[in-house]
Amino acid sequence: MIWKIAKQIAKNGIRTEPAPDIGEAVANEIGRLQAEVLAILGQSLAIRLVDAGSCNGCELEINALGNPYYNIEGLGIKFVASPRHADMLLVTGPVSRNMVTALKRTYEAIPEPKLVVAVGDCGCDGGIFGESYASCGRVSNVIPVDWVVPGCPPPPLEILRGILSAVRRRIV
């Protein structure tokens, strides 16, 4: 059994790709950023995700960040279970009215600097769902937002770029 597993691992090798370019960054930008993340936030970047009413498309792509290609944990970024352990809140979806209280409470539970990134077209501007009796539209209608990542859903690289950009903007 263990040989079969080892063989499968060895056959596929390491698939991790380099982290994305963020704007006019030079080759060592990521290294510098990681050093900054480390210096300012402590050990690494801890993120708490709140789906505030999305269709689940954005969650699929955020989940993909954990696969061997993007290997987000290798960059020192980790998704955590409790908002009290998180530096950043990632929010997807138009904020449904039924999720307003949960989102606000999660936001309040996050320690400073309370970074917030809204992921996806719905989080940016309400998307196709807009504002209605059941939907508050964009995330910034409910809590302050530092950075938005448009796309429906944005591909994993864009989400990663957004996370890194938000850290640089607020921290650096």
Added chain:
Amino acid sequence: MKISGFDVELQRLMAPVPIWHARVSVDEWRAGAAAAREGGGRLLAMWGGAGLADAPQPVACAAYVVLEGLLWLELPLDDEQPTYPDLLPFFPAAARMQRACADLSGILTKGSKDLRPWLNHGAWPLDYFPLRDGVAAPGAFADAALVNYPFVRVEGDGVHEIAVGPVHAGIIEPGHFRFSVVGEKVLRLEQRLGYTHKGIEQRMTQLDPLLASRLAGRVSGDSTVAYAWAYCMALESASACAVPARALWMRALMLERERIANHLGDLGALGNDAAFAFGLAQFSRLREDWLRLSEEMLGHRLMMDCVVPGGVTQDIQGAHIDPLTRQCDAVAREVQTLHAIYEEHAGLQDRFMTTGCVTPALAAQLGLTGLAGRASAQALDLRCDHAAAPYDLLQVKMATHRNGDVAARVSVRFDEVLESLRLIKLILAGLPVGPLRQELVLPAQPSRGVGWVEGWRGEIFVALELSDASSEQRIRRCHLHDPSWQNWPVLEHAIIGNIVPDFPLINKSFNLSYSGHDL
């Protein structure tokens, strides 16, 4: 046309699958439910709302799957007191659908015992019914405190409650689970859903029918092709639009690619939930390869907005057939290797087997459907039962299992991945030449249409009613139904007697949609 045991004249709708419609009386409504139950049929969906322009009073609608096909019954209700006979005695799956009807349309069952709101959590007034005609949507509601929800209490020595959610400890959708446990053992689970309710059915009526496929494709992001196809099928059936053959084959290609993408993701996550991280690494790699080729060949990783009314937007060039076929062969080889590893891994099988069991009898009683149903011996697959083009030429082999545990749901996924890979190769080899899209002309008269598609999770159903050309809002009513409606309540049974730490594994093995359910 009449069906056995039900003496009502039915009108066949123009759709690629056999679907009949009838307006019924209160007695016929009951008789229809009884005939469906006695004939071994199922309740597919239940919804309500305002009637068409020529019949403005509120209606209750039910869709049954019977041997002959799909039966859509429409019961006109009294304006003042819109009530209808309870379907619960015939089909337990009706419970939450009827509660949702009460919340959204203000129509009630006669003598219903459970009057707790389901989708309305108190964020909008209890007397505002978003799907009732003539009720204008107010600009905004004041922020309201959420209502305390009376969960059913389990009493006894040492019983305590564990409350989980709506924000869960992972990258997943929101919902609330209330466990009543003794020690580690779960005595009862009660779900509270509706957190992602964003008013899709009302929003649908505000959109241009030709553009509303975008919204349909965002009911549940993991089933975007299935939903877009089901909506388009409904619109095409209401508009008598004949879709070109090549477009249908392209839709099937994308639907099978969607099925494989989701199964690959689930198989990895299921390994991970049983502490087998190797499985997650391998399957998430395969899924990423799969999504990247979708983007390269079809323009979008999840294939959103590729299915449109009248056809599809994407084509496969001759040069693309080879890489797509080769990827199928490569993935088939890898999945077989991983299947052998999963099967032989004692620790993994120990977690999978006998966990979260739903017996075939319970599954039949509660109406378990789709993939989870097939893992509990419910041999239902639209691609086989009522195969519409191109499935009528593909001879889909249904994957079923009798054990109904996590292991069975894993096994069905493995079988379906390999079968879908075979189908994709057949589709690529047999893709007919011709146009990709037929211009769709909306009918001048009020009309109705139905879409019914076997998505990866189960059957997606769309019931669409259009009003006549003179009205501003062409979509009068559009009900979109996710198989999760049937399967969420069964999950409450699957967990009984299991330990709390097995819940994530059992939940993942069903992988039900929150957004598709909450709408």
